[in-house]
Amino acid sequence: MKVADLTEEEFTALVGKVIEEKFRELLADPDYGLELRDEFVKDLDASISARERIPFDDVINRLGFDRHDISSL
Numbered sequence: 001m002k003v004a005d006l007t008e009e010e011f012t013a014l015v016g017k018v019i020e021e022k023f024r025e026l027l028a029d030p031d032y033g034l035e036l037r038d039e040f041v042k043d044l045d046a047s048i049s050a051r052e053r054i055p056f057d058d059v060i061n062r063l064g065f066d067r068h069d070i071s072s073l
Contacts, residue, residue, distance in 0.1 A: 006014065036044075060070055 003011065003014075057067070060066065
């Protein structure tokens with residue numbers, strides 16, 4: 001079947017389907033369905049329950065960034 005043979009409604013449906021598939025491809029979570037390791041969950045729980053917090057500026061400095069690098073994202 002050729003695109004020229006499609007009715008307006010069929011063409012519109014086809015374009016919509018292609019766009020939807022492309023969005024799903026671009027926005028899909030590549031980790032969907034994967035399970036977290038027990039050790040990671042334990043570490044995450046410990047981090048969440050810790051009272052110590054690291055200021056954002058310290059984090060970006062430790063990673064070698066500066067405020068300008070982050071604000072331009």
